[in-house]
Amino acid sequence: MAPTTPPVPLPRYLQLMWGVETGGRRGPKPGRTIQDIGAAAVAVADRDGLAGVSMKSVAAELGLTTMSLYRYVDSKDELYAVMLDTAYGRPDPGLTTRGSWRTRLERWARAIAAVRLEHPWTVTVPLGEPPATPNTARWTEAGLGSFTGTKLDAQQRFSSLLLIDGFVQQHIRQSLTLGFLGEGGQTLAGSDSYPENLYSVADPKEFPLLLAGAGEALADEAPDDDFFATELDFGIRTILDGIAVQVEAASR
Amino acid sequence: MAPTTPPVPLPRYLQLMWGVETGGRRGPKPGRTIQDIGAAAVAVADRDGLAGVSMKSVAAELGLTTMSLYRYVDSKDELYAVMLDTAYGRPDPGLTTRGSWRTRLERWARAIAAVRLEHPWTVTVPLGEPPATPNTARWTEAGLGSFTGTKLDAQQRFSSLLLIDGFVQQHIRQSLTLGFLGEGGQTLAGSDSYPENLYSVADPKEFPLLLAGAGEALADEAPDDDFFATELDFGIRTILDGIAVQVEAASR
């Protein structure tokens, strides 16, 4: 399986990110690297949220005009791919080399959660296709390292990784929507306007459980303090339990 | 807990959706209902995808000019809330009234999955806050009905519902991104461009597991046929197992 040239040439941003040499370039040298573009976009997103990321704002961050940014990425979707790759960074090389498969996989899961918590906007980036960028591949490679020694087939391994990262993403996304998590990754008390609005219009006859439950949950003191962490732990543990069943079944 | 007037008045679209009476209206009667708006927006999204939903396209679907739509919703975010509520519809009244808690909860989970599969765009709607709309509340109420008889507290019940719907959403979202699912909800074979691109640039020395795994997964025949359903089943079962542990613990 040696590297081969695909029928459709790689998009420029992927060539840049993977360091593909393109022979004798004639004109002036690029003033920025694709890493510069990623770093600038991540900086904008960390500061102003994903909504603050526009071609104009990122270009300004780089000291370029809006259109010059298109020398590096052909569309905003490509910019998103570069941002994500930059935010993910390289996984710790020793992440999945020691311990049981479960220890390795849980370490991988918590590392991903930590990265996403540092850049919560990563879970709100609209994606049309999975990014084929280097750091994304490195995280997958590291994740696959967890299963060495097990008898899971390739499909099961990929599915397990997707399940874990998918849960982490979903948990952060829900926490953002519900107001338990700020755009900077701080844990919050949660928005009260939702139950308040409901109380004013929902008929107790039609929504007895919902209204009672909302009252009970609100009456509880400090349920949100480590709500985020508790739920994250529960989800990871539950999914690992499920995977363990498969590992068991495959070993016989 | 009788309905009370909140300090901040409800946004208009919520008043319309909940049927709040607003006293003597003086001018002409509205030519459309909020249900009309929801139905039109859902029709556009089902036909052209969420990207095809604009104030202009929805207004045109209703036979209105773009700006007249703002008589019913104050912003596009509000239109999203109306669309979602319309797409969800009313849950089957008997959804969570028969069987064990696990039977009821699984039925609820599969009903939600079916609805979201009918309108896959529901998982890609950008949400700033949880929608306080009637059908959303009805689905929550129905979901809570699953736990009658268990000793889970309110927080655990809400969290469990969030976990299930969150997984369903994430699974559909990933399936869309990976190309296993079309915008119309059809199951597909999945995109090959991702592994193809990787093969052309990834060094086998650095990505041995990823490249070997991708090769193995692609060599497998018909892994995608019921891939979507298989993974959905696995996820639901795993999460229910996890909740069962909590139900057990709470019962003692």
Add this chain to the structure above:
DNA sequence: CCTCACTGTGTATGTCGCATACTGTGAATG
């Protein structure tokens, strides 16, 4: 019954975002 406040609809317009097309400039090839 008449007046006028108010509401639904339409037109005009502003702002902002993404993206194509083109110009200018300078470096490296041959």
Add this chain to the structure above:
DNA sequence: CATTCACAGTATGCGACATACACAGTGAGG
């Protein structure tokens, strides 16, 4: 040394969301 080509900038188009205003007709109050 001339040609070629890539980087950066300028001009411009298009479509999206949204505010401001004009018009028209309904219905409450005197």
